[in-house]
Amino acid sequence: MLTDAFLHLxxxxxxxxxxxxxxxxxxxxxxxxxxxxxxxVLVLPFTFxxxxxDAVTLLISLFVGGVSGGLVTATLMRIPGEPNAVMTCMDGYxxxxxGKAGRALGLGNTASIVGxxxxxxxxxxxxxxxxxxxxxxxxxxxxxxVCMALTLIASLSRGSLLKGLISALLGMLVAMPxxxxxxxxxxxxxxxxxxxxxxxxxxxxxxxxxxxxxxSDTINIEEENAGRLKVTMQGVLISVRxxxxxxxxxxxxxxxxxxxxxxxxxxxxxxxxxxxTTARNFSKEPETFGKGSEEAIVAAESANNATTGGTLIxxxxxxxPGGLADAVLLGALxxxxxxxxxxxxxxxxxxxxxxxxxxxxxxxxxxVFMTVGVLFFAxxxxxxxxxxxxxxxxICIIGAYTVNxxxxxxxxxxxxxxxxxxxxxxxxxxxxxxxxxxxxxxAEQHLRTAxxxxxxxxxxxxxxxxxxxxxxxxxxxxxxxxxxxxxSGARQAF
Amino acid sequence: MIRKWGTTLIAGFALGVLALxxxxxxxxxxxxxxxxxxxxxxxxxxxxxxxxxxIAEKQSLGQPAxxxxxxxxxxxxxxxxxxxxxxxxxxxxxxxxxxxxxxGKLDFGVEAFEPIAQTGSTNFIVVVAEEGxxxxxxxxxxxxxxxxxxxxxxxxxxxxxxxxxxxLAAAAEFQPRVVHVGDGPTRLQSVLGGHSAYTVxxxxxxxxxxxxxxxxxxxxxxxxxxxxxxxxxxxxLGYPTEISVDTWWFAPKxxxxxxxxxxxxxxxxxxxxxxxxxxYRKQGVAPTFLRGEELAKRLATVDALVAPMGAALGGN
Numbered sequence: 001m002l003t004d005a006f007l008h009l010x011x012x013x014x015x016x017x018x019x020x021x022x023x024x025x026x027x028x029x030x031x032x033x034x035x036x037x038x039x040x041v042l043v044l045p046f047t048f049x050x051x052x053x054d055a056v057t058l059l060i061s062l063f064v065g066g067v068s069g070g071l072v073t074a075t076l077m078r079i080p081g082e083p084n085a086v087m088t089c090m091d092g093y094x095x096x097x098x099g100k101a102g103r104a105l106g107l108g109n110t111a112s113i114v115g116x117x118x119x120x121x122x123x124x125x126x127x128x129x130x131x132x133x134x135x136x137x138x139x140x141x142x143x144x145x146v147c148m149a150l151t152l153i154a155s156l157s158r159g160s161l162l163k164g165l166i167s168a169l170l171g172m173l174v175a176m177p178x179x180x181x182x183x184x185x186x187x188x189x190x191x192x193x194x195x196x197x198x199x200x201x202x203x204x205x206x207x208x209x210x211x212x213x214x215x216s217d218t219i220n221i222e223e224e225n226a227g228r229l230k231v232t233m234q235g236v237l238i239s240v241r242x243x244x245x246x247x248x249x250x251x252x253x254x255x256x257x258x259x260x261x262x263x264x265x266x267x268x269x270x271x272x273x274x275x276x277t278t279a280r281n282f283s284k285e286p287e288t289f290g291k292g293s294e295e296a297i298v299a300a301e302s303a304n305n306a307t308t309g310g311t312l313i314x315x316x317x318x319x320x321p322g323g324l325a326d327a328v329l330l331g332a333l334x335x336x337x338x339x340x341x342x343x344x345x346x347x348x349x350x351x352x353x354x355x356x357x358x359x360x361x362x363x364x365x366x367x368v369f370m371t372v373g374v375l376f377f378a379x380x381x382x383x384x385x386x387x388x389x390x391x392x393x394x395i396c397i398i399g400a401y402t403v404n405x406x407x408x409x410x411x412x413x414x415x416x417x418x419x420x421x422x423x424x425x426x427x428x429x430x431x432x433x434x435x436x437x438x439x440x441x442x443a444e445q446h447l448r449t450a451x452x453x454x455x456x457x458x459x460x461x462x463x464x465x466x467x468x469x470x471x472x473x474x475x476x477x478x479x480x481x482x483x484x485x486x487x488s489g490a491r492q493a494f
Numbered sequence: 495m496i497r498k499w500g501t502t503l504i505a506g507f508a509l510g511v512l513a514l515x516x517x518x519x520x521x522x523x524x525x526x527x528x529x530x531x532x533x534x535x536x537x538x539x540x541x542x543x544x545x546x547x548x549i550a551e552k553q554s555l556g557q558p559a560x561x562x563x564x565x566x567x568x569x570x571x572x573x574x575x576x577x578x579x580x581x582x583x584x585x586x587x588x589x590x591x592x593x594x595x596x597x598g599k600l601d602f603g604v605e606a607f608e609p610i611a612q613t614g615s616t617n618f619i620v621v622v623a624e625e626g627x628x629x630x631x632x633x634x635x636x637x638x639x640x641x642x643x644x645x646x647x648x649x650x651x652x653x654x655x656x657x658x659x660x661x662l663a664a665a666a667e668f669q670p671r672v673v674h675v676g677d678g679p680t681r682l683q684s685v686l687g688g689h690s691a692y693t694v695x696x697x698x699x700x701x702x703x704x705x706x707x708x709x710x711x712x713x714x715x716x717x718x719x720x721x722x723x724x725x726x727x728x729x730x731l732g733y734p735t736e737i738s739v740d741t742w743w744f745a746p747k748x749x750x751x752x753x754x755x756x757x758x759x760x761x762x763x764x765x766x767x768x769x770x771x772x773x774y775r776k777q778g779v780a781p782t783f784l785r786g787e788e789l790a791k792r793l794a795t796v797d798a799l800v801a802p803m804g805a806a807l808g809g810n
Contacts, residue, residue, distance in 0.1 A: 041534035041563075048547070135706075138689040139675075179566075182674045183808050184652030186599055196599065197566030318683070318706050327533070331540055334698055334777055404569070405529075405562035445676075452673040453646050453689060 002124070005353035009361050014057065018358065021061025022365045026373065028062075029069020030081045032210055032396050035202065036066025040328040052336035052351060057358040059332055063325045064116065064362035067268060067308055068370060071108040071301055072377050076101060077392065079210035083202060084268035084307075086434055087276040087300035089209055094292035096378075103238075105374040107294055108301040109367065110238050111250060115302035116363035118254035119261065119309025124356050127313050128345075135318065137263060139450035140461050144470035145263065146443040149274050150435065151477045164432045167423065171436025174199055174416075181441065182448035194408040203400040203413035204437060208430060210396050211417025214389055216424060221385065237371065246298045249279055257303035261310015268307040269438055275303030281477075290431070309359060316344065316352060521753050522557040527583045529562045531570030531590070537616070537696055537777075539563060541741045542586040544773050545613050548764035555760050567594050575606045579746040581753035584610065588739050589654045592800035597652055597807045604793050607744035608754050611761045612784035612792065614774050615740045617715040618658045618694040619725070623685050624707045631711040631731055634692055638668035645670050648681040648690035652808045655681070655694050658714055658737045660806050661799070662694070665733040682708060696739070697721055697778020714738070721778050736799065740782075740792065758785040 008014060028039045040062050047055035070082030075092030088108060095104040137145075150168075177188035178198020189195035243250075253275035260271040279299035280289045289296050315326045338348055345352055380388070400413040423430060454460035461467055528546065532538045539561070546559045564570040567590050577583035585607065595603035620631060628634040638645045647663075647670035649656050656672070663670055670691075675684045678699035684690040686708050695703075697719060700710055710725045714735045718727050728735050743761060745754055764770060765783040774781040784792055 037534065041539075044534075044543075135683055135687040138684065138687050182651065184597075184650075184674070185808055193568050193572045193600075196568045200565060318686075318703060327536070330702065334540075334702070404564045404566075405527075406564070406569070406573070449673060449675055452671070455644075455671065 002353045002357060005350065005357035006361070008053065008354065009057065009357055014054065017054065017058055018061045018362060019365055019369075021058045022065040022362055023369060025062040025065020025067075026069035026366065026369060027065075029066040030072045030377075032073055032079050032081050032206055032392070032399055035082060036063060037325045037328060038402065039066060040325055044328060044332060047332055052333070052338060052348075053354045055332050055336060056329065056351060056355050059329050060355060060358040061362045061365070063329070064305075064308055064359065064366050065369075066325075067305055068109075068112050068116075068366045070304075071112065072105065072370075072373070075104045075108060075297075076377065076380055077210075077388075078213045079392065079396075080205060083205050084272055084304040085300075086205060086209070086269060087272040087431075088297060090276070090290050090431060091293045091296035091300075094290070095294070095297065098292055100292075101378040102374065103294075104292075104297060105378060106238050106371075107242070107246075107297045109370045109374060110242070111246070111253070111298040111301035112305040112370070113363055113367040114250045115254045115257055115305035116308060116366070117360070118251065118302075119258050119306040120356070120360045120363065121309075122258045123309040123312055123316075123359060127317050133262065136466065138464070139446040139453065140464045140467040141470070142263060142266070143443055143446040143450055144461075144467040144474070145266075146439050146446065148470045148474040148477065149270060150439050150443060151474045163426075163428045167428045167430065168432035168436035170423075171433040171438075172440030173436075174204060174433075175437050175441045181445035182452060194406070197404075199412055199416075200403050200409055201437065202403050203409040204416050205434070206396050206400055207413040207416025208420035208423075208433065210392065211414060212420030212424060214393060215417060215421045217385060218389060246295065249282075249295055249298050250302045252282070253279060253299040253302035254306040257306025258310040260303075261307030262313050266442065267311075268304040269434075270442075271307045271310075272300040272304040273435060273438070275299040290429070305363070308363075312355065312359065316355065521581055521756060522555055524582060525558045525560050526555070526581065527562055528559050529564055529570045529574050529583065529585050531564055531567040531585075531587055533565065534563050537698060537739075537779075538586060538588060538741060540777065541614050541774070541779060542743075544770055545761055545764050548767050548770045549760050552760075552763060552767075554763050555756075567591065568600050571600060571602075571606075574744065574746055575602060577746050579608075579749040581745055581749050581757060583746065584757065585744040586741060587744060588741055589657055589737065589796060589800065591742075592797050593652060593654065593657050593803070593807055596800050596802075596804040598804065604744075604797055606747055608747060608749045609789050609793055610743040610745055610754055610785070611758045611765075612782065612789050613741045613743065613761060613765055614779040615738045615782045616696050616698075616779050617713050617719060617738045618655065619697055619700045619710045619719070619722070620662070620692060620694050620712040620714065620728075621682060621685055621700060621703075621708050621710055622692045623688060624709045626688070626691065628691070628711065631726070631728070634711060635666045635668055635733075637691075638663075638666075638670055642669040643671050645692075646673050646690040647671065648673055648675040648684040648693035650674065650676055650681070654739050656807055657800055657803060658694050658735070658739075660803055661735045661737045662714060662728065662733065665728065665735050679703070701778060719778065721775075736795070740796075741779075742789075742793070761785075 009018065025036060028036060040059055043062060047058060066082060067084060070080055070085030071088050073079045073081035074085035074088040075096050078089045078093035080086045080089055092104045092108060177195055180187045186196055256275040256278060257271040260266050260274060276296055276299050279295050280286045283295055311326050315330060338344060338351055396413065397410055400409045403409045420430065528542060530539050530542055543561060549555055550558065564573065570585060571587065571591060574583055574585035592603055594600045622628045622634060628637065647659060649659055649672050651672065651674040673690055675681045675690065678695040681693040682695055682699060682703045685693050686706060694714065710722055712731060713719045713722060713725050713727045715727055715738055716729045718725060762783055762785060765781060771781040
């Protein structure tokens, strides 16, 4: 029974272990570069000697803490602590910079727990049904979903559409070198063995966001310090009114997060990206996005936490890991001789129940720790950046190095720091770059798999109603801004 | 706060260094880097870590091992090949090393290393959809022979599974349409969703999916798997295959023989551990251990099998 599982988690020893797990997860989430999956791998050997229920409980605690911690660094320094906090940087940082650090963190934190809660409900009630959906989704369907997400680039381009497209295409270009996703051949590696795996996404994102930010802040160091003194702590706990104002957004973004979480290999970064742009399209004040919009923070953070439940669904129901963290969880289950899948429900329901219970309890613990932590973290804004920059730079370098244990990734990060600074200098938006970087390869891979399976026949897409549905939505999303532009253009003519 | 973490980190490093204790006179005098060309949680990673944990428990090396997960086989192999041959940088790899050389992505193969040991061997399992048109392996072979190039085989092109399926198709004399789908769980999902007719996966991956609507029709190799006593081996069906995924440990070329022996000894001791063998079997891995002559023979056999597959694996 689920209630038994909850009661077990409330035992002091288990609860203490969960607290430690969530705290450790948050700490790693806050630190840029070192990701949650890597932390879980480090902890994995310790779980071998535990009983299987405690082992999964601890891993889930780390997972939830890690996904949530990224928002702190994203908001306070515009450095994504975890890649999935990329979209939180876009608005969290401007808001914090305007003196509302407490408010920005409070909103993000609240959105996180709301997203986590909704995904928990989906996890408990819909797992068997939704797992079937994940199987029906073949390469054409995933390709169509990704195309739909790609069309969102159009709405992400602040200012010039041309600059947005340049940025997105640059992002795709950066994703090109490495292993050809279909033939396995080396592509654009220039015969250099370090390039055979392409650019790892983590050093690129750290470079584009963190290093470029350090550069531009260092150049304007005097002015930065002046703006930093007026930090108010108001708004860490958000009011009932906020829930009403942001309620629809929270629910919508959570659903997006759950839906994307279910699809294997798509992940939290893309979920927050899609939720962010969807929120922008629905917003009454889309022009505030990227300048400290509250809606944007809520959308990004609800969605990335909602994927935690989403990714567990195919893992539990079919044994398909949706991401690195799930792969580690899968490994832990296998070592305890538990094979995820429908059989797990029959043979070891206590494991399924404790995973579900731990998911909710970890979210609650995360919320408590983050609320207390936020009061403390926001004080960072008062410290002169002169002291913070060197430390952050060192942490970023360690983070990039640990990805593959080689200097190449550090140089990649520093190089993309210059690229990011250059883009900002030319007023080219960074968001579309990230979209191109993460979505481009996904679209390519699935399209090519689909074409290989159909023997190169593109019309096979027409036989797949779900995929066609997404394509139609994508085309509509593309047409809408053009239509709006025309209408406003017509109005101006009058 | 961040400054505090910095201090904690430094303190942590300092403690770590202290914990190593006084330097021993003989190898190993410092931690050993174990380079794994796959992500954390992958099969190679799990198998290697199980061995390393057992070694740490027995303290047979007296030094910790540091696992370095490197994304990409060629990068990992090059790193260890170019490392100093002193036994402080070793590689854990499998048949993929031969495959990477066969397609021409690396200009070296097993010959560039001193083999240390083999820890475990995994046979691929041929999997189809339960409700699909293939009752057994023979039905699949018949259908594939009748429609050359039209039956979709979910695969990871150029990878270990591709090497295995090439041998399978050659043994059973059929020509599938090879579709690059990705890792094991993704391939199973593709079969389950009806996007591909069949695939080959590890027993661990198969177990994770069993009960969802897939079934194993054959175990690739000379005999049945103790885990799946009802599934025939390809040999007994009349299609003998020899490809399995064995986990091998390598040191750079010219590493002194006593260093290689010391490592092989520690690994052998770990592999004799009952608990470790159990963990291996739980994952569907046969805990076979090889070193010295036997290992060299096995490597030569596999190398000879894979070398001519270059073009078929996507090389030029």
